Every structure is written in C-alpha cells, then in structure tokens.
Amino acid sequence: MKTRNKGIYLGSKTIMPLLRGRKLHFLHRGSSADRVDSVHGIVIVCTVFTAHLLCSMMTRCAGVLYLSWKNEFGSSASQTGAIASIMSSFSYFAAVLAGIACNRWGCRTTWILGGFMMFVSSLLSFWAFQLYQMYIIGAFLGTGVALCFISSSIAVAQYYKKYYAIAMGFTTAGTSSGMIVFPPLFRLLLDTYGWRGTMLITAGLSANICVVGAFYHPPYTERRRRIKQPEPDEQLEVSQTDNESIRMEIHPKSHEHAGRLDQKKGRSLLTLASSLASELGLNLVRRSYRFTLFCLIGMQFNIAYSCFVVFLVPRAQLCGIDEQKAPFLLSLFGFCGLGARVGSGFFVTRKIPVEVTYTISIILICVAALCTQAETYVAFAASACIVGVGTGANKAMFMVLLRKIVGLSNMASGCGISYMFGGIGDLLGPIFAGMLYDKTGNFTAVFYVLAGLVAASALQMLLLPLLGKIEPGLKEKEDQPAEV
Numbered sequence: 001m002k003t004r005n006k007g008i009y010l011g012s013k014t015i016m017p018l019l020r021g022r023k024l025h026f027l028h029r030g031s032s033a034d035r036v037d038s039v040h041g042i043v044i045v046c047t048v049f050t051a052h053l054l055c056s057m058m059t060r061c062a063g064v065l066y067l068s069w070k071n072e073f074g075s076s077a078s079q080t081g082a083i084a085s086i087m088s089s090f091s092y093f094a095a096v097l098a099g100i101a102c103n104r105w106g107c108r109t110t111w112i113l114g115g116f117m118m119f120v121s122s123l124l125s126f127w128a129f130q131l132y133q134m135y136i137i138g139a140f141l142g143t144g145v146a147l148c149f150i151s152s153s154i155a156v157a158q159y160y161k162k163y164y165a166i167a168m169g170f171t172t173a174g175t176s177s178g179m180i181v182f183p184p185l186f187r188l189l190l191d192t193y194g195w196r197g198t199m200l201i202t203a204g205l206s207a208n209i210c211v212v213g214a215f216y217h218p219p220y221t222e223r224r225r226r227i228k229q230p231e232p233d234e235q236l237e238v239s240q241t242d243n244e245s246i247r248m249e250i251h252p253k254s255h256e257h258a259g260r261l262d263q264k265k266g267r268s269l270l271t272l273a274s275s276l277a278s279e280l281g282l283n284l285v286r287r288s289y290r291f292t293l294f295c296l297i298g299m300q301f302n303i304a305y306s307c308f309v310v311f312l313v314p315r316a317q318l319c320g321i322d323e324q325k326a327p328f329l330l331s332l333f334g335f336c337g338l339g340a341r342v343g344s345g346f347f348v349t350r351k352i353p354v355e356v357t358y359t360i361s362i363i364l365i366c367v368a369a370l371c372t373q374a375e376t377y378v379a380f381a382a383s384a385c386i387v388g389v390g391t392g393a394n395k396a397m398f399m400v401l402l403r404k405i406v407g408l409s410n411m412a413s414g415c416g417i418s419y420m421f422g423g424i425g426d427l428l429g430p431i432f433a434g435m436l437y438d439k440t441g442n443f444t445a446v447f448y449v450l451a452g453l454v455a456a457s458a459l460q461m462l463l464l465p466l467l468g469k470i471e472p473g474l475k476e477k478e479d480q481p482a483e484v
Contacts, residue, residue: 040159040217041159041160041167043215044155044156044159044215044216045156045167045170045171047152047212047213047215047216048152048153048155048156048171048174049170049171049173049174049177050174050208050209050212051111051115051148051149051152051174051209051212051213052149052152052171052172052173052174052175052178053174053175053177053178053181054118054178054205054206054208054209055091055118055145055148055149055174055175055178055209056174056175056177056178056179056182057178057182057202057205057206058087058118058122058141058145058202059084059087059088059091059142059145060175060178060179060182061178061179061182061183061186062083062084062087063084063183064182064183064186064187064190065186065190065195065198066080066081066084068190068194068195069083069134069195072195073130073131073134075131079131080131082135083131083134083135083138084138085427086135086138086139086142087138087139087141087142087145088142088426089142089423089426089427090138090139090141090142090143090145090146091142091143091145091146091149091423092146092419092420092422092423092424092426092427093146093420093423094142094143094145094146094147095146095149095150095415095416095417095418095419095420095423096416096417096419096420097143097146097147097416098110098114098146098147098149098150098151098412098415098416099150099412099413099414099415099416099417100412100413100416101113101147101151102150102151102154102412103412103413106218107151107152107154107155107158107216107218108151108155108213108214108216108217108218110147110148110150110151111147111148111151111152111155111209111213111216112209112210112213112214113144113147114143114144114145114146114147114148114149114151114209114213115144115148115206115207115208115209115210115213116144116207116210117140117141117143117144117147118141118144118145118148118206118209119203119206119207119209119210120140120203121137121138121140121141121144122141122199122200122202122203122206123199123200123203124137125137125196125199126196126199126200126203146419148209148213150412150415150416150419151213152171152213152216153168153171153399153415154411154412154415155216156168156171156399157399157403157408157411158218158219158408159219163345164400164403165344165345165346165348165354165396165397165400166345166346166348167345168345168396168397168399168400169341169342169343169344169345169346169396170341170342170345172341172392172395172396172399173338173341173342173396175341175395176334176337176338176341176392177338179334180334180335180338186198189201282417284406284410284413284414284417285417286472287471287472287473288405288406288471288472288473289467289470289471290405290464290467290468290471291405291406291414291417291418293460293463293464293467294401294402294405294418294464295417295418295421296421296460297362297457297460297461298398298418298421298422298425299421299422299424299425300425300453300454300456300457301362301365301394301422301425301454301457302422302423302424302425302426302429303425303426303428303429303432303450303453304365304369304429304450304453304454305365305387305391305425305426305429306425306426306429306430307429307430307433307446307450308333308365308368308369308387308391308450309330309333310429310430310433311430311433311437311443311446312329312330312333312372312380312383312384312387313326313327313329313330314443315372315380315443315447316329316377316380318442318443319375319376319380321377321380325377326380329380329381329384330384332381332384332385332388333384333385333387333388333391334388335388336384336385336386336388336389336392337388337389337391337392337395338392339389339392340388340389340390340391340392340393340396341392341393341395341396344357344361344392344393344396344397345396345397345400348397348400354397354400354401354404355401355461355464357393357397358393358394358397358398358401358461359458359461360393361389361390361391361393361394361397362390362394362454362457362458362461363390363454363455363458364386364387364389364390364393365386365387365390365391365394365450365454366451366454366455366458367386368382368383368384368386368387368390369383369387369447369448369450369451369454370447370451371383371386372443372447373444373447373448398418399415402414402415402418433446433449433450436449
C-alpha cells in the first residue's frame with residue numbers, strides 16, 4: 001500500500017488490510033482532518049442491506065396475507081387491498097418526515113425509531129379485530145418503513161464517495177432479496193401458525209432493524225457538529241423586540257408602537273413560514289431546477305413501474321398465457337432486478353457518469369413496454385427481464401444521482417421530497433391505467449401510453465446539464481461528515 005501526500009492510495013491489495021483487521025483512515029477534503037474507519041464502512045453496507053431486506057417484508061410481500069385478511073374481516077376485495085395500499089403509500093409520503101427527523105436527530109435515532117415503529121405495529125396487529133384497526137396499523141408501519149429506509153440510505157452516503165454507487169447497488173439489493181425470500185416464508189408460517197402468528201413472528205424480525213441500526217455511528221465531524229450560535233445582529237434584534245414589548249406595556253395607547261408591533265408580528269409570521277419551508281427542504285425546489293425536474297422524472301417512472309407490477313400478469317393471461325406460467329413473469333422480474341441492483345454500480349465510472357446509467361435504465365422500461373405488444377409468452381418473459389433490469393438499475397442509481405444534484409448536506413430533505421413525488425406516481429399509476437383499460441377494453445393502449453410516458457422521461461434527462469448552468473445552486477454546509 002503506497003502513501004501519496006496526506007491521503008492513502010489503495011492498489012490491487014485493497015482487501016488485505018481489511019482482512020487483517022487494520023483501520024484505514026481517510027482524511028476529509030478541506031482543513032479538517034476527519035478520519036473514518038473503512039472497516040466500519042463495510043459494516044454499514046451489511047447493516048443497511050439487512051434493514052432494506054426487512055423493510056420489504058411487509059410493504060412488498062403483504063399480498064400473501066391478502067386472502068387471510070379478507071376471510072378474517074369479511075371485507076370486500078377493495079377494502080382488503082387498501083391495507084397493503086396504505087402501507088405502501090405511507091412508506092413514500094412519510095419520507096418527508098423521515099428527512100426532517102434525520103436533520104433533527106440524526107440517522108441513528110431515526111433508524112432505530114423506524115424499526116421500533118415497525119415492531120410495535122406488527123405486534124399490535126395480533127389484537128386487531130376490526131378492519132379500520134388494520135388501516136391505522138398499516139399507516140403506522142408504513143411510516144416506520146420510511147424512517148428506516150431514508151435514514152439507512154443516508155448513512156451509506158456518509159461513509160462512501162468514490163465507491164458510493166457500488167455500495168448503494170449492494171444495499172438496495174436487499175429489497176429484491178426480500179421479495180424473493182419472504183413470500184415462501186410467509187406461506188410456510190401462514191400454514192403453520194395462521195396470519196396472527198405470522199404477524200407476531202414478523203414483529204420479532206422487525207425488531208432486528210433496531211439492532212442493526214445500533215451498529216451505525218456517525219462519522220467524527222458529524223458527532224462534533226455544534227449548534228450554530230446566533231449572530232450579534234440576531235441578538236440585537238431579539239433585544240430590540242423585547243424592548244418594544246416593554247414600551248408597549250408602558251404606553252398601551254400609542255399608535256406608533258402599535259404599528260411597530262404589527263410589523264414585528266408580520267416579520268414573525270414570515271420567519272415562521274421561512275423556517276417551516278427550510279425544515280421541509282422546499283428551498284431545494286426553489287434553488288435547484290435540476291432537483292425539481294429529477295422529482296418529476298421519478299414520479300413518471302414510478303407510474304410506469306407500478307403499472308407493470310400490477311398489469312403485466314393480467315395482460316399475459318388475457319392473451320392466452322397459461323395461468324400457471326403467467327405468475328412466473330414476476331419471478332423473472334425479481335431475479336433480474338436483483339442482478340441489476342448489484343451490478344449497476346460497477347458501470348458508474350468517470351467515463352460513464354451516473355446520468356447516463358440512469359437514462360439507459362429509463363429507456364429499458366420503454367423497450368419493455370413495447371415488447372409486450374407481441375402478445376407471446378417469449379415476448380412477455382423478455383419484457384419482464386428487461387423491466388427488471390431497468391428498474392433495478394434505476395432504483396440503485398436513484399440515490400447516487402440525487403446526491404450528485406443536491407449534495408450530501410441536503411440529502412435528507414432531498415430524499416423526503418423526491419420519495420413523496422414517487423409515492424404520488426405509485427398511487428396514481430394503477431388508477432389511471434385502470435381507467436384507460438375500462439375505456440378501451442384492452443391493455444394495448446395502456447402499454448403504448450406507458451412507453452410514451454417513459455420515453456418522454458428519458459428526453460427530459462437531457463435537460464439536466466442545461467438546468468445546472470442556469471439554476472441558482474445549492475450551498476454545501478461546512479464540516480460535513482467524511483466520505484470514503
């Protein structure tokens with residue numbers, strides 16, 4: 001291992017010091033000599049993979065319990081399906097709250113809190129005897145998933161820079177792994193213990209999220225970040241405000257002081273609104289045009305993604321594909337998505353930027369939508385494989401491109417807003433596709449519209465470099481956590 005100036009150059013024997021248990025210290029760029037143990041960075045990747053695996057347990061595999069819930073509560077198909085829909089929707093919409101929690105309390109606290117919420121909600125479902133109770137539990141559980149998923153994803157960004165794309169590829173593979181592992185496990189538990197016993201075991205598994213969250217500790221600069229002290233001008237303004245209030249008590253009938261007080265109240269409301277907007281991260285939308293476009297592209301992509309998951313198998317069955325073979329298309333989708341999530345990070349280099357990989361993943365979805373028009377089993381299988389590869393690469397590169405646009409210091413707020421847009425697309429996609437099917441009577445028009453929507457998203461990606469030149473831009477906060 002050769003040293004170069006103050007940094008550390010890692011050659012082909014990078015893994016040897018890790019196997020020997022040595023600590024590799026990386027200096028943070030800038031004046032602060034911030035050091036991070038790279039061995040712990042690998043531990044973070046493993047813990048985040050586990051967290052994503054467990055988060056997908058209910059949000060992606062709740063369909064196995066669908067019939068049991070329907071028979072237990074005597075509800076209709078739409079009423080029962082709303083349980084899984086609420087879980088999925090809240091896992092997106094609560095991402096804004098997760099961003100605020102990460103900024104306020106840090107990733108570790110938010111991570112453990114999310115795991116605790118998932119544990120409690122799964123445990124309480126054992127005593128649920130009314131359908132509305134399951135709705136409340138679903139919302140609570142979805143919020144916990146959002147807290148855990150956002151905080152764990154940001155934790156990876158704090159420990160990696162050069163190999164961040166590869167790290168995110170491995171961690172996001174946990175979601176695809178969960179979609180492969182948990183459905184047969186749920187089926188086995190359901191046949192043995194019933195749905196209530198299955199939820200108790202699910203609660204125990206969810207509690208492990210708190211355990212893996214405890215392995216995370218923030219980098220050194222994150223731990224020593226101090227609360228910013230008010231500037232002298234701010235202190236002077238506060239003292240002047242107090243003096244104005246005292247003078248108003250002495251001269252209650254003074255119109256001049258009353259006018260000043262109204263001005264102060266107006267300023268207070270403006271300050272409150274500004275603080276709220278800053279807390280939610282709305283300044284990202286105002287100062288970064290690329291981020292706004294990125295959120296819109298993500299929403300359009302989620303519309304197509306959700307429609308594929310819902311309507312691919314029904315369309316294959318309507319085209320005469322055997323009912324035993326049609327569900328296997330989703331298995332192809334899952335396995336190809338798993339491979340793409342792991343492998344996509346290796347394609348992001350200096351010669352192939354993340355924008356190119358992200359755009360190619362969108363184009364693949366367009367190709368997959370057009371493949372379904374052949375209406376043969378081979379075409380449907382090819383479509384499932386292509387959309388799996390495109391979706392896997394897109395989900396893995398999503399956080400990498402987001403970090404490049406908004407920076408590490410704004411990532412928590414950026415995740416919250418972008419995932420909220422994605423939740424809108426995930427919620428509205430199947431609804432509009434179903435309305436279009438009811439109007440036309442076939443899925444041909446539906447998949448043509450999806451292909452056009454995704455093609456438009458790929459063209460919009462070409463605007464990112466242009467918007468980067470004209471946008472006001474975002475300022476990185478000082479004393480950021482070290483990146484590896």
